[in-house]
Amino acid sequence: MKHIEVCLTPALLPLYDLKGSVVVVIDIFRATSSISYGIDNGADAIIPVASVEECLSYQGNGYLLGAERNGEVVNGFDFGNSPFSYTRELVEGKTLVLTTTNGTHAINVSKNADEIVIGSFLNLSAVCEYLVKQNKNIFLLCSGWKNKVNLEDTLFAGAVVNKLKDKFDALCDSSVLAEDLYLAAQSDLHEYMKKTSHSERLKKLGIEKDIAFCLNVDLIHSVPVIKEGKIVKSE
Incomplete structure (x- = not known):
């Protein structure tokens, strides 16, 4: 039987071997939620880049550029990683270039994996169904906050483990955790998430609506995957 592992922060990634695994990158507040929503709303592709400077290098070539640091849109960019910047009206038929504090970092350090999938509560069931079909080991990578563990990404990893543990061996203590x-949280995710440090950061920025939106379960059915350095809708 194939197995499932949870890595609670990218800082622990050197301890693991990603070969032969499908990596699910998780950044609930907000990068992977927004990416999933944008791909579902018809974006042709989203290019994840590591730095603001690299994102700027795409300027003037017909791309939409987004940059977020510390929860805020970087000066000079039109959007960051709020899901409300990824509506069909704004992104359909377009290619976006995006850099964020945590999510795009986790994507970029996962490149040795057989495949990279983007996961969020918005597409939880679709991601789980996709993973079963791949019939490979699963590696759930929580983006965390600046390489520290966070609750929201860990919760999503736990939701995937809960859905798939009958089909995959959960071999590590972090999966159990x-x-x-x-x-403990599933009966009221919104209430439990009030404990998270990142939700407090976002509240201070006046964007509580982003938090609420990112906790919608199974709102969409698309599964974004990485193909040749671009995030696209899985076939």
Whole structure:
């Protein structure tokens, strides 16, 4: 039987071997939620880049450029990683270039994986169904906050473990921890997420609506994957 592992922060990634695994990158507040929503709303592709400078290098070539640091849109960019910047009216038929504090970092350090999938509560069931079809080991990478563990990404990892543990061996203690946390929170995710440090950061920025939106479960059915350095809708 294939196995499932949880990595609670990219800082721990050197301890793991990603070969032979499908990596699910998780950044609930807000990068992977926004990416999933944008791909579902018809964006042709989203190019994840590591730095603001690299993002700027795409300027003037017909791309939409987004940059976020510390929860805020970087000066000079039209958008960051709020899901409300990824509506169909704004992104359909377009290619976006995006850099964020945590999510795009996690994507970029996962490049040795067989495949990279973008996960969020918005597409939880679709991601789980996709993973079962791939029939490979699963590696759930929580983006965390600046390489530190966070609750929201761990909760999502626990939700995936809970859905798939009958089909995959959950071999690591972090999988058990993540599932136990999810089981404690699942009856009211919105209430539990009030405990998270990042939700407090976003509230101070006046964007509580982003938090609420990112906790919608199974709002969409698309599964974004990485193909040749670009995030696209899986076939």
